[in-house]
Amino acid sequence: MINSLPGDVLLEIFDRCRIDEVTTSSTLPWNWHRLAHVCRTWRDIILSSSRHLNLELLCTHGTPVRKYLGYLPALPIVIYFPDYFSNSDEDNILAALEHPASGKWDMLKFAGGMPTLAWLCKILQNYVTPTNFS
Numbered sequence: 001m002i003n004s005l006p007g008d009v010l011l012e013i014f015d016r017c018r019i020d021e022v023t024t025s026s027t028l029p030w031n032w033h034r035l036a037h038v039c040r041t042w043r044d045i046i047l048s049s050s051r052h053l054n055l056e057l058l059c060t061h062g063t064p065v066r067k068y069l070g071y072l073p074a075l076p077i078v079i080y081f082p083d084y085f086s087n088s089d090e091d092n093i094l095a096a097l098e099h100p101a102s103g104k105w106d107m108l109k110f111a112g113g114m115p116t117l118a119w120l121c122k123i124l125q126n127y128v129t130p131t132n133f134s
Contacts, residue, residue: 029056066095
């Protein structure tokens, strides 16, 4: 029955789900991926309307960012580590920073405050070499 609804009606329903979740939650992205896993039609509607639905990819504990970046369109990336970091998180953060979308700084957000930024600086020190300006 729900598959008989036109795409624009489904998009409006998805948008209402987004608005409801965003108004009741924190600064984290809404959980759009739950709807995208229902069926191919829903996934196609959601991914083709990524700007309208304000889709973002959350990079946090246990998120296989490198895997997701292999098949998702270029979405804004939110790096969120509010309390601690593990060694496995390093690869996720580097994958997020290496992604073409992260070159557009308006598509990369840091949530979690100073611990996130401090740890990110520590990671980058291991991978970035100083440039000689002389």
